[in-house]
Structures are given as C-alpha cells and as structure tokens.
Amino acid sequence: MALIPPVTRLTSSIIRILGCNPSPMTLQGTNTYLLGTGKKRILIDTGDVDVPEYIAHLDGVLKLEQASLSTIILTHWHQDHVGGVKDVLKVCATGDCQVYKFPRTDTIDLCPEIPAEIKVQPLQDKQELSIDGAKVKIVHTPGHTTDHIVLTTDDGILFSGDCILGEGTAVFEELYDYMQSLHKILEIKPTIIYPAHGNIIEQPLDKIQHYIKHRMQREAQILDFFNRNANKALQAMDVVRDVYKETPEQLWSAAAYNVVHHIEKLVREGKLYAKTINDVTYYVSQQNNAL
Incomplete structure (x- = not known):
C-alpha cells in the first residue's frame, strides 16, 4: 500500500488532504478533497471529530492558496466524514459557507451526527454545484448508507466516497441497493476515481467490475x-x-x-x-x- 502524504496536489484544481485518522476501517485515514482555483473553494468531506492535525493541514493549504471554503459537500453521515465539520467551519471557512448532504431515509433528521447549530442543506440526485475552476454533479448511490453520494465531473473524475475504496472492498447497509449503485457508477464510465480511503484508482472500470x-x-x-x-x-x-x-x-x-x-x-x-x-x-x- 503506497503511503498517502498529508497533502497532495492531484490536478490544477484538486488538492487531497488526508484526514490523519488511520484505523483498520479507515486505512491511512479519510481522504478529503479541496476543489477549485479561485478565492472560494469546495471541500468534499471533513474527516473525523477532533483531529487538530487535519485542521492544521487544511488551514495551511487554504492560506497558501489564498482561499477559503464556501461549500462543504458530505458524501454520507459516517463520523469519519462529517465529524470534522464543526472545526472546519470554525477555522477554515468564511461566514457564508454552505454545508450540503443528501437526506437519510433511516432517520427523520438530515444528519443527527452534526451539531444542531450547523445548518445542513439537502442535496438532490443530479444536482450540480460549481465554483471557479470546478463543477461537480451529485449522484445518489445508496447501499453503503441510505444517504451516500458520489460526485462526478465533466472530465471523467469520480469522487467515490466509501462506495469504492482504493484498497480492499467496502461495507454496506443494504446489499441490493449497493449492487445497483455499483452498476450505476459503471454506466458513468469514470476515467479515474478519487476514493475516500486509499490511493487513487487509475483503472476504474476494472475496479468496479471487480467489486461486482x-x-x-x-x-x-x-x-x-x-x-x-x-x-x-x-x-x-x-x-x-x-x-x-x-x-x-x-x-x-x-x-x-x-x-x-x-x-x-x-x-x-x-x-x-x-x-x-x-x-x-x-x-x-x-x-x-x-x-
């Protein structure tokens, strides 16, 4: 397993920041992704709760980029993806930063794991969000959790969350839905996958077919x-x-x-x-x- 650095520039508009929360289930930690080229950026996932090392890395990248967060997109409700949202908003975001997540169907709350004072906007399937240098499309992919999403770009990049991992296979709440989501991603035909755990997937179609x-x-x-x-x-x-x-x-x-x-x-x-x-x-x- 190749070592993932704390911060990696993947493209001119995508920077990966490792969540610094390694464990048997998270591998080297949760990969979060900073998108965009302008003063305002999108962050995909926020890592785990109370990880100051991660917040320091994210804050350092934003200062170096002379940017701040205007949008946070959460792939699903698990703690290692939403746990850091409070600290991220406190340290790395402007006052008007919007937090988005797809609604769960197994609870009446949009995301009870996030502190009640933080407003979470509901995402919709096929919704698009954009800033300078980046545009992503939301694809609802239940199975791992009822609220799980992946994000796609016009140039074939797919941010897979926990639906597809860089190493090993994923756990899931509902197998039938999960298999349907894998077939949905296969139909998208991504050219590269940036997962929430593990390294970049350079041969995505082979990986998806392997999962199925x-x-x-x-x-x-x-x-x-x-x-x-x-x-x-x-x-x-x-x-x-x-x-x-x-x-x-x-x-x-x-x-x-x-x-x-x-x-x-x-x-x-x-x-x-x-x-x-x-x-x-x-x-x-x-x-x-x-x-």
Whole structure:
C-alpha cells in the first residue's frame, strides 16, 4: 500500500488532504478533497471529530492558496466524514459557507451526527454545484448508507466516497441497493476515481467490475457454506470463520456485517431459510430447512 502524504496536489484544481485518522476501517485515514482555483473553494468531506492535525493541514493549504471554503459537500453521515465539520467551519471557512448532504431515509433528521447549530442543506440526485475552476454533479448511490453520494465531473473524475475504496472492498447497509449503485457508477464510465480511503484508482472500470464480481463470488461462497452444513443452526460469524479464513481476525466483525446483508438478500430470494429460536435467528439452506 503506497503511503498517502498529508497533502497532495492531484490536478490544477484538486488538492487531497488526508484526514490523519488511520484505523483498520479507515486505512491511512479519510481522504478529503479541496476543489477549485479561485478565492472560494469546495471541500468534499471533513474527516473525523477532533483531529487538530487535519485542521492544521487544511488551514495551511487554504492560506497558501489564498482561499477559503464556501461549500462543504458530505458524501454520507459516517463520523469519519462529517465529524470534522464543526472545526472546519470554525477555522477554515468564511461566514457564508454552505454545508450540503443528501437526506437519510433511516432517520427523520438530515444528519443527527452534526451539531444542531450547523445548518445542513439537502442535496438532490443530479444536482450540480460549481465554483471557479470546478463543477461537480451529485449522484445518489445508496447501499453503503441510505444517504451516500458520489460526485462526478465533466472530465471523467469520480469522487467515490466509501462506495469504492482504493484498497480492499467496502461495507454496506443494504446489499441490493449497493449492487445497483455499483452498476450505476459503471454506466458513468469514470476515467479515474478519487476514493475516500486509499490511493487513487487509475483503472476504474476494472475496479468496479471487480467489486461486482467479488460480491457475487461471496454470495456463492456463502450459499455453498450453508449447503455444506445442512440442518445446522448457523449464524454470520460461522460463515466468516469458514469463508473469510484469509481475512485478518481483527476485520472479522466487519466481514460478519457484510455476511448478514448477503444472508438477508438470500432469504428474500428464497435461497436460505430463517428461523428464530430463543430470540436468536439461525439460517439453513432452503433445500435443508429441517431446523
């Protein structure tokens, strides 16, 4: 995995600022992107809560560019993307900076993770936002979360948020929606992807097709596991221990999260059978449902 510097100029109008919040789930940290060439700039995502090192890097870039933030676009509600918004607004933005995010469908609040005193404007699918030197189009891509978006440009750049990562594969809340979003991005045919975690994706179509193929392979492996263990009371972690043997154990909980959503999809499709015993739900293959 190539090391990502704290600050990288990617193009004449795009600067990547690393969120300085490394972890097993965020990789080297959350990539945020500063867009534009003029006095006012767009920032995509704001990193995690209370990371002064990130704020210092962002503030330093803006001072060097003799610019300030007029627009913040949040790809989705997860803390490592919205957590820094309060400090960013306090240190790096002008008074009229607008914060945008697509609405969630799993809560009545637009984004309860953001302090109530910060006004968040709702984004719409296919909405366009522009400043000097940059224009982006919003594409709603649910699955990772209900509010997840990616951003595209006229010259083929795609900011993928957590839908597609620079290394590894993404987690998701709803697999059916996530697969639909991957196909939607494939139809866009981006020429390069700037992800929220990991390095730049230089061969985006290959990466997207790999993601789709990988999920289908995982589904086949999970179904095969249930068929090999007929009439046993099985749960997601049982699948992980068998199917994810090559995955570091510290990531098994994330793998189990994905497996649960694969299982839910298979149950809806009638390929697995679910039964609750003493408030615990177990699953077996539909062809071996004598549980």
